[in-house]
Amino acid sequence: xxxxxxxxxxxxxxxxxxxxxxxxxxxxxxxSAAAGQFVNLYCNxxxxxxxxxxxxxxxxxxxxxxRLVYRVQGKGTEEFSALKAGDTVKVLGPxxxxxxxxxxxxxxxxxxxxxxxxxPMLQTxxxxxxxxxxxxxxxxxxxxxxxxxxxxxxxxxxxxxxxxFGIQGNAAYALxxxxxxxxxxxxxxxxxxxxxxxxxxxxxxxxxPCYLSMEERMACGVGACLACVCxxxxxxxxxxxxxxxxxxxxxxxxxxxxxx
Amino acid sequence: MNLxxxxxxxxxxxxxxxxxxxxxxxxxxxxxxxLSALGAVVTKGVADVPWPGNPTPRVAETYGGxxxxxxxxxxxxxxxxxRDLPFLNQFDTKVIVNVCGHSEEEYLRVVExxxxxxxxxxxxxxxxxxxxxGGITFGTDPVATERITREVKxxxxxxxxxxxxxxxxxxxxxxxxxxxxxxxxxxxxxxxxGMKIDVKTRSFVLANKTGGLSGPAIKPVAVRMVYQCAQAxxxxxxxxxxxxxxxxxxxxxxxxxxxxxxxxxxxFNPRATVEIIDGIADYLQQNRIEDIRSLIGAVR
Numbered sequence: 348x349x350x351x352x353x354x355x356x357x358x359x360x361x362x363x364x365x366x367x368x369x370x371x372x373x374x375x376x377x378x379s380a381a382a383g384q385f386v387n388l389y390c391n392x393x394x395x396x397x398x399x400x401x402x403x404x405x406x407x408x409x410x411x412x413x414r415l416v417y418r419v420q421g422k423g424t425e426e427f428s429a430l431k432a433g434d435t436v437k438v439l440g441p442x443x444x445x446x447x448x449x450x451x452x453x454x455x456x457x458x459x460x461x462x463x464x465x466x467p468m469l470q471t472x473x474x475x476x477x478x479x480x481x482x483x484x485x486x487x488x489x490x491x492x493x494x495x496x497x498x499x500x501x502x503x504x505x506x507x508x509x510x511x512f513g514i515q516g517n518a519a520y521a522l523x524x525x526x527x528x529x530x531x532x533x534x535x536x537x538x539x540x541x542x543x544x545x546x547x548x549x550x551x552x553x554x555x556p557c558y559l560s561m562e563e564r565m566a567c568g569v570g571a572c573l574a575c576v577c578x579x580x581x582x583x584x585x586x587x588x589x590x591x592x593x594x595x596x597x598x599x600x601x602x603x604x605x606x607x
Numbered sequence: 608m609n610l611x612x613x614x615x616x617x618x619x620x621x622x623x624x625x626x627x628x629x630x631x632x633x634x635x636x637x638x639x640x641x642l643s644a645l646g647a648v649v650t651k652g653v654a655d656v657p658w659p660g661n662p663t664p665r666v667a668e669t670y671g672g673x674x675x676x677x678x679x680x681x682x683x684x685x686x687x688x689x690r691d692l693p694f695l696n697q698f699d700t701k702v703i704v705n706v707c708g709h710s711e712e713e714y715l716r717v718v719e720x721x722x723x724x725x726x727x728x729x730x731x732x733x734x735x736x737x738x739x740x741g742g743i744t745f746g747t748d749p750v751a752t753e754r755i756t757r758e759v760k761x762x763x764x765x766x767x768x769x770x771x772x773x774x775x776x777x778x779x780x781x782x783x784x785x786x787x788x789x790x791x792x793x794x795x796x797x798x799x800x801g802m803k804i805d806v807k808t809r810s811f812v813l814a815n816k817t818g819g820l821s822g823p824a825i826k827p828v829a830v831r832m833v834y835q836c837a838q839a840x841x842x843x844x845x846x847x848x849x850x851x852x853x854x855x856x857x858x859x860x861x862x863x864x865x866x867x868x869x870x871x872x873x874x875f876n877p878r879a880t881v882e883i884i885d886g887i888a889d890y891l892q893q894n895r896i897e898d899i900r901s902l903i904g905a906v907r
Contacts, residue, residue, distance in 0.1 A: 398875060
């Protein structure tokens with residue numbers, strides 16, 4: 348039977364302003380985890396009931412560890428940011444489906460991500476048996492994070508909203524710029540809805556297979572509560588209406604399945 | 608030691624069931640708990656046709672609780688009968704189907720479809736705060752409550768539980784209306800209507816603006832209402848509202864509930880139901896109580 352696990356905190360550091368990198372150890376969670384999946388992290392405070400869904404940034408299956416890179420958004424993530432090596436935290440997962448790495452095998456893969464959508468792309472870049480990987484990462488400003496971690500696994504393209512580093516514009520703009528000389532054969536994207544919508548449009552116009560990782564407010568994180576649905580183009584096989592559960596059928600969807 | 612309780616001739620192996628809408632039709636939580644350990648599974652609301660529910664965001668956390676405005680999304684009675692019910696029937700637990708509708712006719716269509724289905728009881732949701740022209744319009748009007756109870760009873764093949772809303776001045780009026788209409792039992796409380804505003808964006812957190820408040824934050828209100836209803840009606844009461852631990856469940860039983868339902872706790876502890884059952888058994892043993900039934904309504 349599945350259960351909420353207790354994970355040991357290995358390390359935590361603030362890698363950019365308000366962005367934290369947390370390494371946790373739990374063999375059960377790490378052992379079955381795949382790129383693009385997420386975990387539920389639970390607060391140790393009776394006032395904060397609901398789990399926080401956080402994507403997997405890296406998976407160290409040998410050591411039984413996972414890395415979470417998250418932004419402090421509210422009280423829950425603020426609590427997590429105070430965790431120190433040796434502390435424990437309750438975690439459930441891995442949850443959701445993850446990116447379809449098989450689809451990227453032997454192809455030129457573009458990982459297009461923005462802001463706190465960047466972290467799940469790191470393990471995806473590490474695990475992809477692609478013919479080449481380009482990671483296009485969009486940030487608000489020159490306060491960039493994780494880009495160095497990608498260097499060994501992908502060609503990196505960086506954009507900033509304010510133009511203070513790399514290409515000025517969001518990651519979708521940077522994707523179009525970069526693709527002019529190196530056309531993607533498949534695209535995986537994660538980030539704000541406006542970015543996902545732009546990436547989807549680009550992929551459709553150019554006939555490129557595309558998968559999007561969606562985000563929505565969740566309660567249970569296991570498919571029961573129907574809080575985290577996103578609109579789907581067709582009637583879904585589980586819900587029998589035009590929406591899909593981000594936590595269960597997703598968070599990664601083929602772009603055409605989703606209405607943005 | 609006896610943990611079993613009877614509601615309208617249906618014997619539950621223990622008094623712990625799931626609260627409608629927090630447990631799907633059991634499929635997702637079957638990975639975490641043996642459904643056969645539960646007194647009953649109460650399904651998510653089932654309507655006559657698929658309902659898409661409300662726009663997102665549908666949930667928001669509040670201190671010690673949460674707001675939801677799912678809007679009774681469900682795949683409809685056809686899919687329920689073909690897929691969800693056969694799944695539930697594999698387990699040695701009672702199946703209580705929660706029925707929702709926009710109109711009397713819609714409720715009655717579902718009740719009639721369930722008449723020859725392997726279902727142990729029906730729970731009629733006349734109290735969802737998140738659907739416009741939905742159940743709550745029946746639940747807040749005692750005349751409508753009595754009438755729909757009577758109409759459901761005419762057609763139902765199974766015992767009928769009426770699920771009551773706390774969003775009224777006096778819940779005992781609704782409880783008596785359900786009893787007068789022939790209800791076999793009542794369940795309470797559904798969620799309390801609430802609201803959350805994001806001061807950063809100066810907008811409503813929920814797309815529906817309002818949502819139903821559940822979780823530990825509402826438990827004292829629920830215990831009080833169960834106690835009040837226990838003094839007002841003779842039919843059995845299923846108590847719910849913020850139950851997280853065995854101690855919480857025992858409070859409701861002492862206040863007059865024959866059985867209890869666990870809802871929001873499933874979201875933060877998928878094993879809450881079985882932990883509560885074990886905790887109740889421990890309590891009986893430690894206090895040398897032979898029969899859980901001796902605790903029902905024991906505090907007056």
